[in-house]
Amino acid sequence: MGSDTDVVTGSFSYTGQYITRRLLAAGRQVRTLTGHPRPSHSLASQVTAFPYDFEHPDLLAESLSGADTLYNTYWVRFPHGDLNYDAAVRNLQILIHAAVRAGIRKIVHISIINPSEDSPFAYFRGKAQVERAVRESGLAHTILRPTVVFGPEDILINNIAWMVRTFPIFMMPGSGNYRIQPIYVEDLAGIAVAAGPSAESEVLDAAGSEIFTYRGLVERIAQETGRRVLLTETPAALVYGLGTMLGWLLHDVVLTYEEIIALKDGILYSVLPPIGTTRLSEWLCSHKDRLGREYRSEIKRHF
Numbered sequence: 001m002g003s004d005t006d007v008v009t010g011s012f013s014y015t016g017q018y019i020t021r022r023l024l025a026a027g028r029q030v031r032t033l034t035g036h037p038r039p040s041h042s043l044a045s046q047v048t049a050f051p052y053d054f055e056h057p058d059l060l061a062e063s064l065s066g067a068d069t070l071y072n073t074y075w076v077r078f079p080h081g082d083l084n085y086d087a088a089v090r091n092l093q094i095l096i097h098a099a100v101r102a103g104i105r106k107i108v109h110i111s112i113i114n115p116s117e118d119s120p121f122a123y124f125r126g127k128a129q130v131e132r133a134v135r136e137s138g139l140a141h142t143i144l145r146p147t148v149v150f151g152p153e154d155i156l157i158n159n160i161a162w163m164v165r166t167f168p169i170f171m172m173p174g175s176g177n178y179r180i181q182p183i184y185v186e187d188l189a190g191i192a193v194a195a196g197p198s199a200e201s202e203v204l205d206a207a208g209s210e211i212f213t214y215r216g217l218v219e220r221i222a223q224e225t226g227r228r229v230l231l232t233e234t235p236a237a238l239v240y241g242l243g244t245m246l247g248w249l250l251h252d253v254v255l256t257y258e259e260i261i262a263l264k265d266g267i268l269y270s271v272l273p274p275i276g277t278t279r280l281s282e283w284l285c286s287h288k289d290r291l292g293r294e295y296r297s298e299i300k301r302h303f
């Protein structure tokens, strides 16, 4: 590596902060691109923040200039305002071109499990388009495809626990017997940072060491949080309708229709051997006191 500096998108957000901590611990200098500079964040004094200036590719290239590796976590979970998946794909194409112009050596890109340009889901199609842009950039790259990422700041598993704590009934879309294989955020960050120095290009599924059914996961969360909850098999459209109403009350998007169907289609797991080692069951047990105490809002986090 020629430079002692790397760039991480979202150093003050979720996965990016774990990648950043590991890079700093390894003696690397870190710059971040972010929409929220967060001066009070514990990493703020150690990281130089630049805006996501997708409208000005020259400035974006300047903020990347002289750095070695770009660790990209940028993506949008659901369309909001002007920012939809097509816009996120365009933004990332601009970022990747800026990285090439800035002389970045390698991109470590966080994608999603099972992306496909033919997917019925716009999220997974957009992710596949970005992966293509990374592969066609000519830069060395590692593409990591996580399933669901669990950890102290995660939204999905925390909010399942919040619902289990809040309501006597938990409505699962369909049977609940579809698979889900979450990976621990520290494992994902460790794999990302280990991939940075290598000149190899590779695409890896990033899945955890335990496969749950969705029903089994909810039951496990209920057990750990000491709640008795009735799990009911519910049509996906009804789960979506009720989730949307709950979202109005919480000023958030609880789950998108795509997320419900993707979950129900069981695509959030990997057919390959897992590369995450931390067991979700053990993590749930050690975090049961805090898990789901408060609802976590994606809208509040990003808007």
Ligand SMILES: NC(=O)c1ccc[n+]([C@@H]2O[C@H](COP(=O)([O-])OP(=O)(O)OC[C@H]3O[C@@H](n4cnc5c(N)ncnc54)[C@H](OP(=O)(O)O)[C@@H]3O)[C@@H](O)[C@H]2O)c1
Pocket: 009, 010, 011, 012, 013, 014, 015, 016, 033, 034, 035, 036, 072, 073, 074, 075, 076, 077, 080, 083, 110, 111, 112, 113, 146, 147, 148, 149, 150, 156, 301, 302
């Ligand atoms: N979390 C999961 O369970 C999960 C599962 C599978 C794949 N992934 C993928 O892993 C990557 C990181 O996920 P994460 O949950 O750790 O993301 P995150 O930290 O919440 O966000 C990552 C970056 O994207 C930016 N961002 C997110 N939503 C945005 C929005 N609506 N408008 C503008 N900027 C937005 C954030 O901006 P700020 O810096 O301004 O906060 C941050 O820089 C993503 O590519 C995601 O698709 C995540």
